Amino acid sequence: MGDKKPILEVKHLKKYFPVDAKHTLKAVDDVSFTIYEGETLGIVGESGCGKTTCGRTCIGVYEATSGEVLYKGKDINKMTAVERKEFTKKVQMIFQDPYSSLDPRMKVHDIIAEGMQIHKLVSSKAEEIKAVQSLLEQVGLNPEHASRYVHEFSGGQRQRIGIARALAVNPEFLMCDEPISALDVSVQAQVVNLLVKLQKERGLTCMFIAHDLSMVKHISDRVGVMYLGNLVELADSDVLYQHPLHPYTKALLSAIPVPDPDIERQRNQIRLEGEVPSPMNPPAGCHFCNRCSYAMEECSCQTPVMREVEPGHFVACHLYDEMK
Ligand SMILES: Nc1ncnc2c1ncn2[C@@H]1O[C@H](COP(=O)(O)OP(=O)(O)O)[C@@H](O)[C@H]1O
Numbered sequence: 001m002g003d004k005k006p007i008l009e010v011k012h013l014k015k016y017f018p019v020d021a022k023h024t025l026k027a028v029d030d031v032s033f034t035i036y037e038g039e040t041l042g043i044v045g046e047s048g049c050g051k052t053t054c055g056r057t058c059i060g061v062y063e064a065t066s067g068e069v070l071y072k073g074k075d076i077n078k079m080t081a082v083e084r085k086e087f088t089k090k091v092q093m094i095f096q097d098p099y100s101s102l103d104p105r106m107k108v109h110d111i112i113a114e115g116m117q118i119h120k121l122v123s124s125k126a127e128e129i130k131a132v133q134s135l136l137e138q139v140g141l142n143p144e145h146a147s148r149y150v151h152e153f154s155g156g157q158r159q160r161i162g163i164a165r166a167l168a169v170n171p172e173f174l175m176c177d178e179p180i181s182a183l184d185v186s187v188q189a190q191v192v193n194l195l196v197k198l199q200k201e202r203g204l205t206c207m208f209i210a211h212d213l214s215m216v217k218h219i220s221d222r223v224g225v226m227y228l229g230n231l232v233e234l235a236d237s238d239v240l241y242q243h244p245l246h247p248y249t250k251a252l253l254s255a256i257p258v259p260d261p262d263i264e265r266q267r268n269q270i271r272l273e274g275e276v277p278s279p280m281n282p283p284a285g286c287h288f289c290n291r292c293s294y295a296m297e298e299c300s301c302q303t304p305v306m307r308e309v310e311p312g313h314f315v316a317c318h319l320y321d322e323m324k
């Protein structure tokens, strides 16, 4: 990554949820990656593969079962109270569901101003009102709407309010957890474009979680693919889309229709058979082995580790074990 500075370093992160006395659900099971300042890292994978849990554990919303998360070199679980408060300001979240994440009975102004008050970013009511109105303009809403209640707004408008709330405290890092999945298709692109614009203007670093590979490509510098609690491949967006290595990534990509019929004909379609196994009882070895058409003997007994097979291109798959 040359001279790029790491902002978030995730090392062997695990998050297990106890189910009952005998069972543990391994939602995130030994995931490592680094996010560099100013980039957008997309994380994709099917529903239930652990994206939300990973995102939340990375920013300290959930306590990790084990592993480390460093933010600008500091372990987020070993911060002083002052450092922790600064961290909760610098790292903001955009939620999947703009209905459940915003209190419908609160006024827009109060939702956006809350963080500014907590972190003492404004010194007078007049300054606060001005700041909120400016934020509403930045997210494409009418500043006069500050006095309205959240329940008066549509899903897309609510997500803009959620974005304004996140930006109100001048964050450095945005954890966007499927921020458009709950919105009408007609407004999805607008909200994505807004996020991209704000990210560029403010030099934000983003982790962008999605289940749709086609959308993530356009907004991510790099993309990581998750399967059943594991990260299976990570590469620059273009590389991942043009030269995917992991059979699961290939299968996800071949599910995306290509508009050009010539390319479509030449494509090597890979069908995903079967269902995602339960994270309470994942297959031994590679979690993907029971659905993989390339599975070899060792795949069902040895868990593959992520290795860098080309500069910046990581894959966890026994097919690439012989490569450097
Ligand atoms: N708070 C929780 N308690 C118990 N299990 C959970 C909890 N949150 C998520 N899970 C489980 O962890 C797995 C991963 O969930 P999640 O991180 O939400 O996946 P994704 O965001 O990729 O859909 C799922 O099997 C889900 O049921």
Ligand SMILES: [Mg+2]
Residues within 6 Å of the ligand: 051, 052, 053, 178
């Ligand atoms: Mg999720």
